[in-house]
Amino acid sequence: MTIMESRPVFRKPDIWTHMPVAQFRYNSNTKKWALYAPDRNSKWHDYIYWSDSWDGSIGNFDGLLEEVEKDPTGIFWG
Numbered sequence: 001m002t003i004m005e006s007r008p009v010f011r012k013p014d015i016w017t018h019m020p021v022a023q024f025r026y027n028s029n030t031k032k033w034a035l036y037a038p039d040r041n042s043k044w045h046d047y048i049y050w051s052d053s054w055d056g057s058i059g060n061f062d063g064l065l066e067e068v069e070k071d072p073t074g075i076f077w078g
Helices: 061-070
Strands: 002-009 012-027 032-038 044-046
Antiparallel strands (some): 012 032
16 A cells, blocks of 8 residues: 655646655565655665664554654655
């Protein structure tokens, strides 16, 4: 599942741009969700790659969604 940011292009409100923000992947073997963040080339990286404090232990979807909302590293919303 991918969260996208959609907004009008600056000074061209009739044209919309779409950018990936975060991606959630479910592992059916472990029954846990993982969080990924895009780099500037839209290549996806495990969120642990971006955050020194993230231990990757939140495996439930609600916890990961909350991490994206808080965005302590600024990787998702700048």
